Amino acid sequence: MAGAAQQTLPIVVLISGRGSNLEAIIEATRRGELPVDICAVISNRPDAAGIEISRQAGIETVVVDHACYSDRARFDATLQTTIDSFNPGLVVLAGFMRILTPGFVNHYHGRMINIHPSLLPEFPGLNTHQRALDAGKRVAGATVHFVTAETDGGPAFLQVRVAIQENDTAETLAARVLQHEHRLYPEAIRQVAGGRIALDEQGRATLDGIPLETASLLEPDVATGT
């Protein structure tokens, strides 16, 4: 609507590596498609390629190197203090490869989301694409979910499906799914930022206040072409 001031949601993005999802979020924000303000990017690895993407975009970039901490609890405590110093409404995990302590996860209950390269609840954890091929699946994909203490187990609310081709390897499949992750994550963040997606008191993901039985599918559904 012309002239209407749109509220922006302050977010902090956590990365560990390449940062291609971060880049997709930055680009969607620049195109005016995402009502968010990326306050900071935090990496737990000083050599993450995504750090350069963040700096180039002029975003405040912080390294909290997990290797400098004697245990997980101390690392999480510093990470939490660092995140909270930016006062985000949403914490976005984008290829953040650390198992988080329950206390940390509970602190961000309903305010932290993750993208995972499988159609959860199938294939939580690592090597998702090889496992999908080994299982003879015809369709792969990616999922955005709220983060809970169970790794890759929190309520899922948006998925993208990607057809598996006969000659796919884990690498070709991963590359194709990643292209669709770059559509999926900005749209998922847009739905949270717009208040459409939330976590209710029973810990269920809701869409427009109604609990989701299963995650919604990103349209167009490229696996089936609908």
Ligand code: GRF
């Ligand atoms: C993505 O495949 C994401 O689903 C998973 O980690 C990967 C991160 O890639 N959680 P990038 O760093 O965003 O390029």
